[in-house]
Amino acid sequence: AQTVTQSQPEMSVQEAETVTLSCTYDTSESDYYLFWYKQPPSRQMILVIRQEAYKQQNATENRFSVNFQKAAKSFSLKISDSQLGDAAMYFCAYRSDSNYQLIWGAGTKLIIKP
Amino acid sequence: GAGVSQSPRYKVAKRGQDVALRCDPISGHVSLFWYQQALGQGPEFLTYFQNEAQLDKSGLPSDRFFAERPEGSVSTLKIQRTQQEDSAVYLCASSSYPASATNEKLFFGSGTQLSVL
Numbered sequence: 001a002q003t004v005t006q007s008q009p010e011m012s013v014q015e016a017e018t019v020t021l022s023c024t025y026d027t028s029e030s031d032y033y034l035f036w037y038k039q040p041p042s043r044q045m046i047l048v049i050r051q052e053a054y055k056q057q058n059a060t061e062n063r064f065s066v067n068f069q070k071a072a073k074s075f076s077l078k079i080s081d082s083q084l085g086d087a088a089m090y091f092c093a094y095r096s097d098s099n100y101q102l103i104w105g106a107g108t109k110l111i112i113k114p
Numbered sequence: 115g116a117g118v119s120q121s122p123r124y125k126v127a128k129r130g131q132d133v134a135l136r137c138d139p140i141s142g143h144v145s146l147f148w149y150q151q152a153l154g155q156g157p158e159f160l161t162y163f164q165n166e167a168q169l170d171k172s173g174l175p176s177d178r179f180f181a182e183r184p185e186g187s188v189s190t191l192k193i194q195r196t197q198q199e200d201s202a203v204y205l206c207a208s209s210s211y212p213a214s215a216t217n218e219k220l221f222f223g224s225g226t227q228l229s230v231l
Contacts, residue, residue: 004156042224043203043205043224043225043227044223044224044225045157045205045207045220045222046222047219047220091156091157100162100213100214100218101159101162101170101173102149102157102159104155104157104158105156106154106155106156107154107155107156
């Protein structure tokens with residue numbers, strides 16, 4: 001069975017600095033998708049970034065980028081120029097090409113220090 | 115509507131009571147998912163609808179959980195004889211694509227936080 005592990009329960013960063021959140025996963029599939037979602041106190045999950053496993057190029061969305069290491073089954077999220085509004089829970093999620101169910105990590109709480 | 119709407123936002127139930135949680139997806143969205151998020155955890159899949167058809171209910175934890183989407187729009191998750199272990203946030207998500215599509219984007223509601231005393 002697929003699993004997703006986020007080993008950092010909490011991370012803190014100074015405003016305007018860069019932070020990296022870690023995620024590892026386990027799967028025997030070759031085609032799959034990885035996601036980072038942000039969950040603010042409003043509880044609404046918001047998609048931050050998505051990566052297709054068949055793409056070697058790392059996905060980027062403005063200040064958010066990933067480091068996707070397929071062989072190592074690692075999928076970290078880098079947030080540059082951290083802003084107060086980035087404070088939230090961040091969840092890593094996995095979806096295989098053959099199953100639409102999202103498999104989620106336990107989340108990392110990101111604190112931004114002003 | 116502009117987004118996925120869930121109600122109520124908070125629900126407190128006494129153990130043994132029945133509860134009904136509502137999800138109003140984005141208009142025209144084909145796919146609708148329910149997820150359960152226990153405190154301090156990531157969400158876990160409960161069930162999936164494509165229009166009015168419940169195609170997957172493999173994640174429902176017991177036969178006390180029942181979901182429906184009779185007209186292919188609003189969905190209701192019902193929990194009978196609630197237990198303390200049912201306490202969680204129940205998230206609904208919708209998508210304009212069938213779940214089998216690999217380019218789907220999910221839109222989540224703000225969830226219902228259920229507390230069973």
